[in-house]
Amino acid sequence: MLVGGAGQLKLTKDGSVLLHEMQIQHPTAALIARAAAAQDEITGDGTTSSVLLVGELLRQAERFIAEGVHPRLLCAGFDKARKKTLELLDEVKISSGELPERELQVSVACTSLRTKLSASFADKLAEDIVDAVMCIYTPKQELDLFMVEVLHMKHRLAEETKLVKGMVLDHGCRHPDMPKHLKNCFILTCNVSLEYEKSEVNAGFFYTSAEQREKLVAAERKFTDDKVNKIIQLKRAVCTPENKKNFVVLNQKGIDPPSLDLLAKEGIMALRR
Template identity: 60%
Template sequence: MDVNIDRELLMQVARSSLHTKLAPALAEQLTSIVVDAVLTIQREGKQIDLFMVEIMSMLHKTAADTKLIKGLVLDHGARHPGMLKYQDNCHILICNVSLEYEKTELNSGFFYASPEEREKMVQAERRFVQERVEKIIAFKESVCTDEKSGFVVINQKGIDPQALDLLCRAGIVALRRAKRRNMERLALACGGYAVNSVDDLEPECLGYAGKVYETVLGEDKYTFVEDVTNPFSCTVLIKGPNAHTVAQIKDAVRDGLRAVKNTIEDGTALPRRRCRVLALGQADGVQEDRERQDPPRCRGLCPGPADHPQDACRQLGL
């Protein structure tokens, strides 16, 4: 049936989906998380892309600690031990630029006759990467005029140790080898856009986050990008004491996200089977025929509409 799409209806749809897979208390908690996640990524005039909801899991604490982060959680941290673990008022540069020396695709050989020539060859190889790093550092100094501002580089390609050391000395936090999907999510969550070259960098390409910090859990590192303005991407951070609990919650959340997405796009909802039976039972003449035809024992096993709560038909599902 056609319905008026509002938050209350979406809550009922998500609740119907989650209650089929999780305990009632946990399902109620995740209902608002699922609805808010879909509403966050919804953009007027565009199809809802559930890939913009990052589902991140951590074997930590209990399932009740699962939460929605209107930002992004990356499953890795900075690769230099001297980089800051917490920054406020961060400018975020999203780039797909190689900051490491790469071998040529063609087979080639270079020969030298003395140690001095070899040193010159090494410096020439490093100069190519160093010039790119220096451009990023100069761009950071032109943008971050306030000492309280931070600067974060999230790169899809690699960053070698020498480049990481230069960035660390300039007060820049750098993350390398980010997932391609996370590059899309970062642009939607923080603003700005991904760049493929460090030439002619402009402030418009930068995103912004109120805080960026790193969390260490055992041998794993997680980077949180939070306090973003008007995000169109988010992260559902699932926590649990064991892998089975996390997998169960993850499966339920995915189903809930699809149910809410389908309801928004279709503009219709299908009541539960019990609701349809109750609606038919309340039609004119049905109650009289039932009382006349059903034996007393059958009426006792199948109570009529009067025996159900008034809001029994309000639970909707797909």
């Protein structure tokens, strides 16, 4: 538990977070903290292990120095131990080519997660993490982790965590006649307003008869209906009886009820913002 200067509380088991939040003044401790931070930047894990290992080596070295051993001799001993450790690691290491790719990735994820979570939960979460990364992985392109969204569900257990391979929206269709479940679909994503909107500037229209008012309403409606009809034409062009495809529209802007009604009559599932 960390208590900030303003009284805020932070609970964490991550050694990297602890080192960044703590105000370290001792020069040797600051040097150890920088070494552990470098370990975290390079490998993403092992911060706490680095601090414990270096601390134990220094504690043992202090005992030998108290007995009169020269520090240079201790440094030479540490260097020999480092070389021997690397030799032992070369003997016991398993090449990445000896394991299936997914099994190797799950093992790496488990190794990191088990330092923060219980073993049973870490094993389950590791598989979901690997599957999530593989869903957004594209060869020869930088991985965009912002394509993976983590949603926190209140009043649920951590063991109920699951991966959804797709998009999760907080609402469904806004029209009762629209299909609720579709497979084998074409998906159109757009950022087009399919509803009546007021102009961004102050504008006025003056009419002298009811007929002019009706023409204005019809023209406003036609402006939106034309865009909806273009979507319907696209659906008819790509969804044929031969391929038995369905059509889904994901719109970042709004869709008004008349537009939803037109899309529902064509069997199109439309989701708005």
